Amino acid sequence: MVHARILALPLIAALALPAAADDHDHDRGPRPEDLAPEFHDMELPESHVLPLKQAFRIVAKRFRGRLIAARIALPTPEESARGVVLVHQLRLLTPARDVLVIRLDAQSGAFLEVAGAGLAEARRREGER
Structure with a gap:
Protein backbone atom coordinates (compact mmCIF):
# COMPACT_ATOMS: atom_id res chain seq x y z
CA MET A 1 0.00 0.00 0.00
CA LEU A 44 -18.08 31.23 -36.70
CA PRO A 45 -19.93 30.91 -33.38
CA GLU A 46 -23.30 30.55 -35.13
CA SER A 47 -21.95 27.72 -37.29
CA HIS A 48 -22.76 24.18 -36.30
CA VAL A 49 -23.40 20.84 -37.94
CA LEU A 50 -26.52 18.87 -37.14
CA PRO A 51 -25.77 15.42 -35.75
CA LEU A 52 -26.47 12.60 -38.19
CA LYS A 53 -29.19 11.27 -35.89
CA GLN A 54 -31.06 14.57 -36.11
CA ALA A 55 -30.60 14.73 -39.90
CA PHE A 56 -32.12 11.25 -40.19
CA ARG A 57 -35.08 12.30 -38.00
CA ILE A 58 -35.75 15.18 -40.40
CA VAL A 59 -35.69 12.79 -43.37
CA ALA A 60 -37.80 10.15 -41.56
CA LYS A 61 -40.57 12.69 -40.95
CA ARG A 62 -40.95 13.11 -44.71
CA PHE A 63 -39.97 9.72 -46.18
CA ARG A 64 -40.45 6.05 -45.28
CA GLY A 65 -37.40 3.83 -45.47
CA ARG A 66 -34.24 2.57 -43.83
CA LEU A 67 -30.99 4.52 -43.72
CA ILE A 68 -28.33 2.55 -45.61
CA ALA A 69 -25.58 5.17 -45.98
CA ALA A 70 -24.71 8.68 -44.86
CA ARG A 71 -21.82 11.07 -45.27
CA ILE A 72 -20.85 14.70 -44.98
CA ALA A 73 -20.18 16.21 -48.40
CA LEU A 74 -19.12 19.54 -49.82
CA PRO A 75 -21.90 21.52 -51.47
CA THR A 76 -22.34 21.76 -55.22
CA PRO A 77 -21.56 25.19 -56.73
CA GLU A 78 -25.31 25.93 -56.81
CA GLU A 79 -25.67 25.01 -53.14
CA SER A 80 -22.63 27.12 -52.23
CA ALA A 81 -24.19 30.09 -54.02
CA ARG A 82 -27.20 29.68 -51.69
CA GLY A 83 -24.90 29.85 -48.63
CA VAL A 84 -24.62 26.13 -47.89
CA VAL A 85 -21.30 25.20 -46.25
CA LEU A 86 -21.66 21.44 -45.69
CA VAL A 87 -24.20 18.82 -46.77
CA HIS A 88 -25.56 15.68 -45.13
CA GLN A 89 -26.01 13.17 -47.95
CA LEU A 90 -28.19 10.23 -46.95
CA ARG A 91 -29.23 7.11 -48.86
CA LEU A 92 -32.57 5.65 -47.90
CA LEU A 93 -33.86 2.20 -48.88
CA THR A 94 -37.62 2.54 -49.34
CA PRO A 95 -40.20 -0.19 -48.58
CA ALA A 96 -40.42 -0.79 -52.36
CA ARG A 97 -36.62 -1.45 -52.39
CA ASP A 98 -35.82 1.78 -54.24
CA VAL A 99 -32.90 3.95 -53.14
CA LEU A 100 -33.38 7.67 -52.49
CA VAL A 101 -30.45 10.07 -52.32
CA ILE A 102 -31.30 12.95 -50.03
CA ARG A 103 -29.15 16.04 -49.53
CA LEU A 104 -29.75 18.28 -46.49
CA ASP A 105 -28.05 21.49 -45.45
CA ALA A 106 -25.90 20.17 -42.58
CA GLN A 107 -26.40 23.37 -40.58
CA SER A 108 -30.11 24.14 -41.00
CA GLY A 109 -31.51 20.72 -41.94
CA ALA A 110 -33.22 22.18 -45.03
CA PHE A 111 -33.81 19.78 -47.92
CA LEU A 112 -31.55 20.62 -50.86
CA GLU A 113 -32.27 17.70 -53.20
CA VAL A 114 -34.14 14.40 -53.20
CA ALA A 115 -33.58 11.99 -56.08
CA GLY A 116 -34.43 8.40 -56.83
CA ALA A 117 -37.10 6.06 -58.16
CA GLY A 118 -40.24 5.59 -56.09
CA LEU A 119 -40.03 9.03 -54.54
CA ALA A 120 -43.79 9.61 -54.47
CA GLU A 121 -44.49 6.18 -52.94
CA ALA A 122 -41.91 6.70 -50.20
CA ARG A 123 -43.25 10.10 -49.21
CA ARG A 124 -45.19 10.11 -45.95
CA ARG A 125 -48.69 11.49 -46.02
CA GLU A 126 -49.62 14.21 -43.54
CA GLY A 127 -50.17 12.66 -40.11
CA GLU A 128 -48.64 9.32 -41.12
CA ARG A 129 -46.11 7.82 -38.72
Missing part, protein backbone atom coordinates in the same frame (compact mmCIF):
# COMPACT_ATOMS: atom_id res chain seq x y z
CA VAL A 2 2.87 2.38 0.78
CA HIS A 3 4.42 1.72 -2.64
CA ALA A 4 1.17 2.66 -4.39
CA ARG A 5 1.09 6.00 -2.58
CA ILE A 6 4.71 6.77 -3.47
CA LEU A 7 4.07 5.99 -7.15
CA ALA A 8 0.90 8.08 -7.20
CA LEU A 9 2.52 11.23 -5.77
CA PRO A 10 4.32 12.31 -8.99
CA LEU A 11 1.10 11.81 -10.94
CA ILE A 12 -0.92 13.87 -8.46
CA ALA A 13 1.74 16.59 -8.49
CA ALA A 14 1.68 16.69 -12.31
CA LEU A 15 -2.09 17.04 -12.33
CA ALA A 16 -1.91 19.94 -9.88
CA LEU A 17 0.50 21.95 -12.03
CA PRO A 18 -0.98 24.58 -14.33
CA ALA A 19 -1.05 23.51 -17.97
CA ALA A 20 1.29 25.15 -20.43
CA ALA A 21 -0.21 27.55 -22.97
CA ASP A 22 0.35 25.01 -25.75
CA ASP A 23 -1.80 22.44 -23.92
CA HIS A 24 -4.76 24.83 -23.91
CA ASP A 25 -4.48 25.42 -27.65
CA HIS A 26 -4.43 21.66 -28.26
CA ASP A 27 -7.67 21.21 -26.30
CA ARG A 28 -9.50 23.81 -28.41
CA GLY A 29 -8.74 22.18 -31.73
CA PRO A 30 -7.12 23.67 -34.82
CA ARG A 31 -6.68 27.41 -35.14
CA PRO A 32 -8.62 29.13 -37.97
CA GLU A 33 -5.40 29.93 -39.85
CA ASP A 34 -4.53 26.19 -39.90
CA LEU A 35 -7.74 25.28 -41.72
CA ALA A 36 -8.25 25.11 -45.47
CA PRO A 37 -10.10 28.21 -46.78
CA GLU A 38 -13.38 26.35 -47.37
CA PHE A 39 -13.60 25.61 -43.63
CA HIS A 40 -13.04 29.16 -42.35
CA ASP A 41 -16.81 29.73 -42.06
CA MET A 42 -17.04 26.75 -39.72
CA GLU A 43 -15.24 28.73 -37.01
Whole structure:
Protein backbone atom coordinates (compact mmCIF):
# COMPACT_ATOMS: atom_id res chain seq x y z
CA MET A 1 0.00 0.00 0.00
CA VAL A 2 2.87 2.38 0.78
CA HIS A 3 4.42 1.72 -2.64
CA ALA A 4 1.17 2.66 -4.39
CA ARG A 5 1.09 6.00 -2.58
CA ILE A 6 4.71 6.77 -3.47
CA LEU A 7 4.07 5.99 -7.15
CA ALA A 8 0.90 8.08 -7.20
CA LEU A 9 2.52 11.23 -5.77
CA PRO A 10 4.32 12.31 -8.99
CA LEU A 11 1.10 11.81 -10.94
CA ILE A 12 -0.92 13.87 -8.46
CA ALA A 13 1.74 16.59 -8.49
CA ALA A 14 1.68 16.69 -12.31
CA LEU A 15 -2.09 17.04 -12.33
CA ALA A 16 -1.91 19.94 -9.88
CA LEU A 17 0.50 21.95 -12.03
CA PRO A 18 -0.98 24.58 -14.33
CA ALA A 19 -1.05 23.51 -17.97
CA ALA A 20 1.29 25.15 -20.43
CA ALA A 21 -0.21 27.55 -22.97
CA ASP A 22 0.35 25.01 -25.75
CA ASP A 23 -1.80 22.44 -23.92
CA HIS A 24 -4.76 24.83 -23.91
CA ASP A 25 -4.48 25.42 -27.65
CA HIS A 26 -4.43 21.66 -28.26
CA ASP A 27 -7.67 21.21 -26.30
CA ARG A 28 -9.50 23.81 -28.41
CA GLY A 29 -8.74 22.18 -31.73
CA PRO A 30 -7.12 23.67 -34.82
CA ARG A 31 -6.68 27.41 -35.14
CA PRO A 32 -8.62 29.13 -37.97
CA GLU A 33 -5.40 29.93 -39.85
CA ASP A 34 -4.53 26.19 -39.90
CA LEU A 35 -7.74 25.28 -41.72
CA ALA A 36 -8.25 25.11 -45.47
CA PRO A 37 -10.10 28.21 -46.78
CA GLU A 38 -13.38 26.35 -47.37
CA PHE A 39 -13.60 25.61 -43.63
CA HIS A 40 -13.04 29.16 -42.35
CA ASP A 41 -16.81 29.73 -42.06
CA MET A 42 -17.04 26.75 -39.72
CA GLU A 43 -15.24 28.73 -37.01
CA LEU A 44 -18.08 31.23 -36.70
CA PRO A 45 -19.93 30.91 -33.38
CA GLU A 46 -23.30 30.55 -35.13
CA SER A 47 -21.95 27.72 -37.29
CA HIS A 48 -22.76 24.18 -36.30
CA VAL A 49 -23.40 20.84 -37.94
CA LEU A 50 -26.52 18.87 -37.14
CA PRO A 51 -25.77 15.42 -35.75
CA LEU A 52 -26.47 12.60 -38.19
CA LYS A 53 -29.19 11.27 -35.89
CA GLN A 54 -31.06 14.57 -36.11
CA ALA A 55 -30.60 14.73 -39.90
CA PHE A 56 -32.12 11.25 -40.19
CA ARG A 57 -35.08 12.30 -38.00
CA ILE A 58 -35.75 15.18 -40.40
CA VAL A 59 -35.69 12.79 -43.37
CA ALA A 60 -37.80 10.15 -41.56
CA LYS A 61 -40.57 12.69 -40.95
CA ARG A 62 -40.95 13.11 -44.71
CA PHE A 63 -39.97 9.72 -46.18
CA ARG A 64 -40.45 6.05 -45.28
CA GLY A 65 -37.40 3.83 -45.47
CA ARG A 66 -34.24 2.57 -43.83
CA LEU A 67 -30.99 4.52 -43.72
CA ILE A 68 -28.33 2.55 -45.61
CA ALA A 69 -25.58 5.17 -45.98
CA ALA A 70 -24.71 8.68 -44.86
CA ARG A 71 -21.82 11.07 -45.27
CA ILE A 72 -20.85 14.70 -44.98
CA ALA A 73 -20.18 16.21 -48.40
CA LEU A 74 -19.12 19.54 -49.82
CA PRO A 75 -21.90 21.52 -51.47
CA THR A 76 -22.34 21.76 -55.22
CA PRO A 77 -21.56 25.19 -56.73
CA GLU A 78 -25.31 25.93 -56.81
CA GLU A 79 -25.67 25.01 -53.14
CA SER A 80 -22.63 27.12 -52.23
CA ALA A 81 -24.19 30.09 -54.02
CA ARG A 82 -27.20 29.68 -51.69
CA GLY A 83 -24.90 29.85 -48.63
CA VAL A 84 -24.62 26.13 -47.89
CA VAL A 85 -21.30 25.20 -46.25
CA LEU A 86 -21.66 21.44 -45.69
CA VAL A 87 -24.20 18.82 -46.77
CA HIS A 88 -25.56 15.68 -45.13
CA GLN A 89 -26.01 13.17 -47.95
CA LEU A 90 -28.19 10.23 -46.95
CA ARG A 91 -29.23 7.11 -48.86
CA LEU A 92 -32.57 5.65 -47.90
CA LEU A 93 -33.86 2.20 -48.88
CA THR A 94 -37.62 2.54 -49.34
CA PRO A 95 -40.20 -0.19 -48.58
CA ALA A 96 -40.42 -0.79 -52.36
CA ARG A 97 -36.62 -1.45 -52.39
CA ASP A 98 -35.82 1.78 -54.24
CA VAL A 99 -32.90 3.95 -53.14
CA LEU A 100 -33.38 7.67 -52.49
CA VAL A 101 -30.45 10.07 -52.32
CA ILE A 102 -31.30 12.95 -50.03
CA ARG A 103 -29.15 16.04 -49.53
CA LEU A 104 -29.75 18.28 -46.49
CA ASP A 105 -28.05 21.49 -45.45
CA ALA A 106 -25.90 20.17 -42.58
CA GLN A 107 -26.40 23.37 -40.58
CA SER A 108 -30.11 24.14 -41.00
CA GLY A 109 -31.51 20.72 -41.94
CA ALA A 110 -33.22 22.18 -45.03
CA PHE A 111 -33.81 19.78 -47.92
CA LEU A 112 -31.55 20.62 -50.86
CA GLU A 113 -32.27 17.70 -53.20
CA VAL A 114 -34.14 14.40 -53.20
CA ALA A 115 -33.58 11.99 -56.08
CA GLY A 116 -34.43 8.40 -56.83
CA ALA A 117 -37.10 6.06 -58.16
CA GLY A 118 -40.24 5.59 -56.09
CA LEU A 119 -40.03 9.03 -54.54
CA ALA A 120 -43.79 9.61 -54.47
CA GLU A 121 -44.49 6.18 -52.94
CA ALA A 122 -41.91 6.70 -50.20
CA ARG A 123 -43.25 10.10 -49.21
CA ARG A 124 -45.19 10.11 -45.95
CA ARG A 125 -48.69 11.49 -46.02
CA GLU A 126 -49.62 14.21 -43.54
CA GLY A 127 -50.17 12.66 -40.11
CA GLU A 128 -48.64 9.32 -41.12
CA ARG A 129 -46.11 7.82 -38.72
